[in-house]
Amino acid sequence: MLRDLKDARRNTLKRNSRLSLALHTLSHMAGNPEKMRTSADIADHAGTNPVVVRRVLGRLREAGLLTSEKGHAGGWQLARAPEAITLADVYLALDERLVASDENADAPACSVEHALHKRVSSVLEDVERSLVQKLGETSISEMRGN
């Protein structure tokens, strides 16, 4: 029965999966920052795979949000106080770029098209900045019910 439930939860691809996983995990960790958590535990809670967890959390570690320890009694911990980790930190660590494109697209040959392209990109960049600013207003500690 528990097996069936787990089967129902896994193998489901979600949009914004990385961001969702990162946010849920960090929020959960914020409730007990001292506790060391293994990728297996986290994967169980998130209904996914330990390797996937390590992939995502690895990016957060590169951004300085998490620390990881190998070996016995190893696992993951917050690198700093949960109040000091904002959603923007998480978003930027994952390098998602939800709104603006990555700007490596081909530049149109026509000059008027080129100007329009630059204008659109500029506006979307502005929106992206606005998004990051909004994300920066909330810390992961505020995601807990406490």
Add this chain to the structure above:
Amino acid sequence: MLRDLKDARRNTLKRNSRLSLALHTLSHMAGNPEKMRTSADIADHAGTNPVVVRRVLGRLREAGLLTSEKGHAGGWQLARAPEAITLADVYLALDERLVASDENADAPACSVEHALHKRVSSVLEDVERSLVQKLGETSISEMRGN
């Protein structure tokens, strides 16, 4: 040569392709709202396929941003003044939901996990609303250089 250039431009998958195509097309149309444009013309400018154009613009028509006419001398036109079409209109018409998930994800069994999930979703919904508001501040007429 022109053949090669076109070959280089097509078959390139971009992120946010629909939004990008819609924005560029509408901005371009805003420069000359009276002109009727065919999906073939638009596809040429965008370096894509007429069917793809019709797919994307079809959504914009459903949202009341565009009108399409069949038959000879048919094509696409803005349904209203370009000043009255905001980026939020376009974004919502495409139903992208860049930040918040589609909320059809499975609800966790554990109650504390469930509460956290709801909290995270709530915050992301708030961010999404903020994004739409920001997009609503710019009209497609402002994307033109004029």
Add this chain to the structure above:
DNA sequence: GATACACGCAACACATAATGTTACGTGATC
């Protein structure tokens, strides 16, 4: 009314990117 034009839509192939999974190496602790 026949023809050409343009959208509407379905069906399929193809490409891309993410996740799921397995396996093996490395470091740390007991």
Add this chain to the structure above:
DNA sequence: GATCACGTAACATTATGTGTTGCGTGTATC
């Protein structure tokens, strides 16, 4: 040294979007 947990590579699987073709429908032109 045995165990545990991360680090990483490699591959399979899945999801999503795009490219493409074909055919139907409606409309203007001749």
